[in-house]
Amino acid sequence: MSSPVLNQAARILKLVQTGTPADQALRESLTQDRHFTDPAGRRAVSRAVFVYFRWWRWLDPKDSLQKQTEAALTLQERFDKNPASFKAEALAARAVPDWLKTEMDLPADLLRQFQRDPALWIRTMSGKGESVASRLGNCTPAVLPAFRFQLSAFRYSGLKDLYRTPEFQGGEFEIQDLASQLVGHACAPQPGEIWWDACAGEGGKTMHLSDLLQGKGMVWASDRSARRLAKLKLRAARAKAFNYRIAEWDGSANLPTKTKFDGILVDAPCSGVGTWQRNPHARWTTQPQDVQELAVVQANLLNHVAGALKPGGHLIYSVCTLTRAETTAIADAFTAAHPEFEPVSPDPKSQTPSPVTLWPHDLNANGMFIAAWRRR
């Protein structure tokens, strides 16, 4: 590895040590550094930083950050050549924090997946899949035999900076993880329906719902963060999506509207363990108490939105995490407390169980948990 890349990675790691999250430190440093204006250089630095956090517990903290990063890259190369040479016990002990094993199962395949470079997924707008894929090149359609969804997901393995392509700027595709796309499909909004994306954030799933509605119907997008909702508006403008409305909501019982919905999506804040392949720094900043605190928020969000659903309407709960407290425990408690809600499969046309856990090693994507109910 060239020393400019190692030096730049070390500068970013120093910033992270002062409390800046790795993805933010990368964004800030790489936009300011005139030595890394080309996409290949930026990619090499980002990868070096992520590889460092993936192999962090194998490294010697007495070494310089440059030397540690170089050692991490060597470990990554060894792993990529022969993943089985890393025993599951060693990965369980070092690739994830100790507290995780009390919160969830840790299959060897998951731990190995966490140590790989993540795949990049795009979601093309309805009817544009083939055309966008052939113009971008290096796109492989997702094939998921377990589901009956009409997917518009492609894995991109090329070297273009996708954000700068005319197809992205013209709103023909979004960069969206495959597991997140499956949440939109589990909602399966029908043209003409009114949906509520209750934790819309920057609108990744709002935009998918809007597309699936084919412009007929409406998505209410709420979040407690006005800053995130402002980004949603920019995204919607790029996607030329108009069938949405924004409403700030703090998650309390005081709902933003009296409207009754055909469907509600609660894509709740969570510990994000399912994203630890893509964002390995989060392995070392997430705390077990986050899991307990977020589980309370998740249960409250579901209880608060439940009354806003029409009879026959669908409620979808999703989290990009895999801990029991935030997944099955939340779904079981909601089902027990709400006999008026019947659990249904997130993909009724297939044999998909309800709820469903999407594992990173099965999808080559983020981990995700999806539960669905129909109001009787």
Ligand SMILES: C[S@@+](CC[C@H](N)C(=O)[O-])C[C@H]1O[C@@H](n2cnc3c(N)ncnc32)[C@H](O)[C@@H]1O
């Ligand atoms: C998983 S993110 C949503 C991601 C988004 N749905 C997407 O696909 O891009 C969870 C969101 O919940 C919001 N949130 C956190 N706590 C909340 C609360 N108590 N009430 C409402 N929203 C909350 C956060 O601001 C965050 O945007």
